[in-house]
Amino acid sequence: MATTKTATKKPRSKSAAAAKPTLKKKVEFRFETLFEREKAVRELIARTCLTMDAYDFNSYLDLCHEDFQYTITTYSPELRKDIIWLDHDKMGMKTLLDVLPLHASDHFLRLTMSRHLSVYTIDYSANDTRASVVSGLQVFNTAKDGGVTELLSVAKYFDTVALEGGKASLLSREVRLDTRMLGETGSLIPF
Amino acid sequence: MPRTGTQWESRPNLPPTHYVDPRVYTDQSLFEEEREKIFDKVWAIVCHESEVPNAYDYRRCQHMGGKELLVVRGKDMKIRVFYNQCPHRGNVIAFEPSGNAKRLTCIFHLWSFDTKGNCVEITREKEGFQDRLSKKDVGLRAVKSEIDMGGFVWVNVDDDCEPLSEFLGDSIDFLQGELSTAPLEIMCYHKTIVPTNYKLWHDTNRDLYHEFLHRQNRLIAMGQPGYLDRQYHMHVHGHVTADPSVNSYKNIEKGTDIRREMGWPGGEANLHKLLNLFPTVTYNMRPPALRIDTMVPLGPEETIVEFRGYGIKGDSDEVRRERMRDYNSFWGPFGRNLPEDFIAIVGQSIGLNHGRGSPYILHGREEETPHSEVCIRHYFAEWSRMMGRSAADPFNEMPAVAAE
């Protein structure tokens, strides 16, 4: 038994030691790339939230790829099927965001909105030009009068990020809602 | 000119049909009376036949009077409606909003019922009841139902009610083409619990004067030729229709105008038609989709408003998606119109301050245009008839009003 133990241990440490210089080099190289790339992806997702929280719609649109597709979806247990509540390409999103301030909305009159985000997973395509990102999202409302904060929605972002020309941009976003009853009035402002 | 407290509190110089006491929107005792005299007496939509498309499908719904309902499609494809309540010790039978089950079994002590409402199993029946009570004594409570006006499941919990056709009268002619040319199919559903009275939501649905609130309506409808030439038409039981508006979508986002080409079978693509049925139902036909509002009032100042969006049965996935996109861009929870309506009625409720705020609510506009408030006066005439109370003076505190 003792012999077997030594026998198994030995080659493993030998092989690890033999591979060490190459592996180390490779890991260092890939780590640097991954780190930069992942930082760009994480920051992009975070900035989409920060710009929307600030109603800075132009900066939000700057983060979106020209082929951007945006949907807000949910599953309805009442109908036992999926529903799409908002469905826009980049132009549609721009037209919507441009005129939002001309509408009467809880989020301009009574509330401010805050998106809380946790990036869960990032998977890269084989050629590394796309990242699929899944994040957890909670959206909170804070009343302007008195400042009480309430949870408006629990959701996930299913994003595709384009990694082109040293830049990350949001190619598609599906906001998949758990919460289907959205406060007292719904939300004119997309998540 | 600003007014003093006395001036503010005094009644307007209008007939009592032209304003209401704010407590009709806030008072608990009036609400209890509405449950008994209105909600449990009138026909109401609870869902659509396409929500239970297959044999053994069921849908759990709430009746406006507060009862839990179960809408079930049998093996014979007939839709039946029951109280969603076990006759044993009152547990609800279906918990899920919808499902499919050959037998409806109560989870508590496993009594089972078939889709016709018969009790088919009492666990340990003989041992417990000997011959004192049997399955035939404990069927489900059947609720009168009819499928009509586009395949909607209408119910009335009053066994002695008038037929649905009498309740609707000739109001149904208005949408006959749109509702009978091709079968409808539900696309989307959502609901909201709003801290306000159900009548405020319905007032808003009737009231075309409030189109000023909506940027979308200002752009697509209000500037169109003939907009102000339209009139309301009153029907039995407080129902009301308005001449359709001819909308143009050129001034709003690209694509919205194109989607109009999809149209609606039996209707005209650019016509927007509204049918408001006393006390809570609204048909909102704006091609390429139909919206239906129903309500479950939970209290004088708490209401579930349910929204259903429809396309046509057999629509391709692409067509369905376009209809849904259009519907939701106006009327979904992220739409451009619906949140505006809600913020207005929530604001009204804040102003009502549980009946201690606004001294009266005006419905006094008279003009031969869609900006008349005759549509709301017609509603309150029916409300007063059913309640046996004046809406302007529900507690008989002003003898002069009661006599008028």
Ligand code: FES
């Ligand atoms: S309460 Fe339903 S079986 Fe007992």
Ligand SMILES: [Fe+2]
């Ligand atoms: Fe409205």
